[in-house]
Amino acid sequence: MSKYIMSLDQGTTSSRAIIFNHNGEIVAVAQKEFTQIYPQAGWVEHDPLEIWSTQLSVAAEVIVKAGLSATDIDSIGITNQRETTVIWDRETGQPVYNAIVWQDRRTSAYCDEIKAQGLAKKIQDKTGLIIDSYFSATKAKWILENVKGAKEKAEAGKLAFGTIDSWLIWKLTGAEKHVTDVTNASRTMIYNIHTLAWDDELLDLFGIPKSMLPEVKSSSEIYGETAGKILAAKIPIAGIAGDQQSALFGQMCTEVGMVKNTYGTGCFMLMNIGNEPKISANNLLTTIAWKIKDQVHYALEGSIFIGGAVVQWLRDEMGLISKSADVESLAQKVKNTDGVYIVPAFAGLGAPHWNQHARGTITGLTRGTNKSHIARAALESIAYQTMDVLKAMEADAGVNIAELRVDGGATANDLLMQFQADLLKSKVIRPEITEVTALGAAYLAGLATGFWNSIDEIRSQWKIDKTFIAEEGIDNTERIKGWNRAIKAAKASAED
C-alpha cells in the first residue's frame, strides 16, 4: 500500500502541495506564489495557466522534497480558493479570459440591481448566499458578456465553466474530467443547496448555459486519475473541497456546533450545523460543508474579506514592517491602541455587514498616534471583525460559542490570539498542525481510497498546540463601542 497522500492547496496568493503520512503529519511542503493582476481599482484577476503551472510544479517538487516517487502517493486531495471563476474552451483548453478572483468587485453594481429587483430572498433561500459580487455567478456572466464571441460559444456547448478545483482537475486528467464537488458548487450562486442541483431559474437569470457546468460530485470519491506523464504515475484524485470547508474538516469540526476560524488573507468562520441547511437570519451564509457518501453536512459561514491581508498592507503599502511576523513586536510596544481603530474595508465589508461600497477607515487619530498604535489597531481589526461574525453565528445557532478552533498564517501571532480570546471570552484553540486546510482535503481523499477507514480513525490525530483563555475581569464594553463607531464611519463613505 502507498503510504502518503498529496494535498494540492490552491490559494489566493500561492499554490502549495503538501504530503501527509498516515498519522496526518506533514512530510514535505512546496509552495510558489503567483501573479496578482489588478487591471483597475476593485478588479482582481489570476492567470489560470500560471495557477496550473505553479500547482503542477509544486506537486512535482514536493514528491522530490519528501524523497518519494509518484508511486508512493496513494491519492490526491484538492482544496482551493473558492468562487474564483475560470471559463475555458473545451477544444483548445485555453481560458477565454483571466480567472476573476473572489475579491473582485466589478459586478457590484449589477448585484445592487438584482437586490433592488427584490431577488435577495429567493437567491438566499435557494443557494444559502447573500447577493454579492464575491460569488461566481456574476463573474461568469461578466465574462460571457464582455469577451467577444464567448456567449455564442458557450451556447454552442464549446466553453466550460469551473471554479479552481474544476480547472485543476480538467488539467490533471488531461481534459478528461469536468467535475466539481458540492462545497465549491455551493459558492457559485447558481447551485441549489436543498435539491443538490444546478438551479435552472438562476442559470436563466445570469444567462449561464447549463452545458458549461461541471458535474457535481461528493467531496470524497475517486473522480479520475492524473493523465499520462503529468506526475510520473497515474494517481487517483479522490478528495475535493473549497479551502474553508476543507479547513473545517481538517480541524475535525465533525460534530454539530463545532466552529473554526481561519486567519489567512481573509478570515472565514464556519460552524457545522449538521444535515439541515438552516438559512441565516443574521447575514451569514449557509454553505455545504462536505458530502461524504450520501451524507451532506451544512455550515454557517461568516466571510471576512480582509484578515491577515491588513498586515500585508502595513508591510507593502505603508512600509511599517518588513515582514508580516514583525507586526507582533511593533504592536507590543504599546499597551493599547489609545482609541485608534482600523476598519480594513479594502474590498467592501463581508459578513455580517455586507456592504460592497464601504471603504477602509482609520478613526481616533491624535497627535500622539504612532506606528505601534497603527500596528496594534490593524491586528485588533482582525479580532473585532471575527467578533462581529461570531455574535451573528451565536444568534443564528442560539448557542454560546465557548470554543473556537483557529488556523491560518496569522494564528502564529500570540498577541492577536490572546486579544481574540479576551474579546470573545471564548477559548481560542490553536492545533499543532495549522495546515488544516491541506489536511482536510488529504483526509477526504484518504477516506475515499480506504487509506483511512473512518472519521473516528483520524479524529485522534487533531492535537492542541495552545489554548488562549480570556484574562479574568476584562471589560470590553468601551472598546466594542469604539469599534462600532469605526464601522459606522467605514459605512458612511458608502452612503455618500
Ligand SMILES: Nc1ncnc2c1ncn2[C@@H]1O[C@H](COP(=O)(O)OP(=O)(O)O)[C@@H](O)[C@H]1O
Ligand atoms: N505573525 C503574523 N501576524 C499577523 N499576520 C500574519 C503573521 N504571519 C502571517 N500573517 C498573515 O497571514 C496571511 C497568510 O496566511 P495564509 O494562511 O498563508 O493565507 P492564505 O492561505 O490566504 O494565502 C497573510 O495575510 C499574512 O499577512
Ligand SMILES: O=P(O)(O)OC[C@H](O)CO
Ligand atoms: O485562498 P484563501 O485561503 O485566502 O481563501 C479564499 C476563500 O476561499 C475565498 O472564499
